[in-house]
Amino acid sequence: MIDQNEFPSDADPFDIAPVRLTVDLGALAENWRDMARRSGSARTAAVVKADAYGLGLEDCGETLYEAGARDFFVAVVQEGVTLRAYAPEARIFVLSGIWPGQERMFFENDLVPVIASEEQLAFWMSVLVEFGDYPCALQVDTGFNRLGLPMQDALALAEDVSRPASFSPVLVLSHLHSGDTPSAASSKAQLESFRQVSAAFEGIESSLSASAGIFLGPEYHFDLTRPGIALYGGEAVNGMKPLRPVATAEARIVQIREAAVGSTVSYGATHQLERASRLAIASVGYADGYLRSLSGSGIPLRTGGTGGGFGFIGGYRVPVIGRITMDLTIFDVTDVPDGAVRSGDYIELFGPNMPVDEVARAAGTIGYEMLTSLGLRHERRYLEAE
CATH class of the missing domain: 3.20.20.10 (Alanine racemase)
Structure with a gap:
């Protein structure tokens, strides 16, 4: 029988969460003051x-x-x-x-x-x-x-x-x-x-x-x-740079796997790899508000020619590849240098490097929906305003 006392119990839930959300309350307060001035x-x-x-x-x-x-x-x-x-x-x-x-x-x-x-x-x-x-x-x-x-x-x-x-x-x-x-x-x-x-x-x-x-x-x-x-932190006017980013959503990478050229990715085999690839499987899906329409392929309802969403990790934007599923999303990290991304790392879904409205446009929607669709599984951390 496993002795539960052998395992530490003082880990910060945010540091081990599959999906997490950081809310910068200082930026929120400053955005309100900015709008008050305007x-x-x-x-x-x-x-x-x-x-x-x-x-x-x-x-x-x-x-x-x-x-x-x-x-x-x-x-x-x-x-x-x-x-x-x-x-x-x-x-x-x-x-x-x-x-x-x-x-x-x-x-x-x-x-x-x-x-x-x-x-x-x-x-x-x-x-x-x-x-x-x-x-x-x-x-x-x-x-x-x-x-x-x-x-x-x-x-x-x-x-x-x-x-x-x-x-x-x-x-x-x-x-x-x-x-x-x-x-x-x-x-x-x-x-x-x-x-x-x-x-x-x-x-x-x-x-x-x-x-x-x-x-x-x-x-x-x-x-x-x-x-x-x-x-x-969302766009109030079409084409105008938003105020300070407030929310950052991230997902933990569960696995990094090598995939052969010609093999297919995710449900429906809608994406066939044109090169040997390195794939990062992240613990986020449409149950967490990461919309299925961000999938890299296999979404007939999306129009406008967009190829799907991107995440950000190791200083690189990396594309969603194949269909997003309920709990998992696959990102192509082939172009990220070796050692810059590992299992257990967190990938930014939206935040300072991936503006929420840019992600929303890739999904064929607006930043309002991305924010209000956040699922219950996000572990939250609030950065207090001064």
């Missing part, structure tokens, strides 16, 4: 929905609060409940609004619902009748055709003298659908529409711009900006 006279919120874009709501929320953020946006009420413990004096807006049965969660955690439809508005009015005054925000659709009251309905609501006095929104907001494309004429059209809304709700703060809109200039900033992806 927002000029407008206050700057922080969008932390989807577990802070996959990087951890608790740690990221607390870091952003300590950096100075006092307005936060989450997608659903449960996120707001979690965040409240880490942002005690902040205003926390819930973008999906409020539904019957959620009243206690909102009131006990001092969360602000974003009213985004006629149905929600009617329900909210009934809540106010029963519970009295309570703040809300009002979302108006200026051309997205997603959430928000139709613009004409919002203008009529602003002018409705019979509107209950207890209905007192603290913010009106809308969202640009093409803010990441600076040349899009639609952003100017949405801006003009939102100016009408803002004027109709005189005396109430207004917010139009998420990350991309902040870069469009001061006229888009209004009273409050709402940066999201830019905080986490």
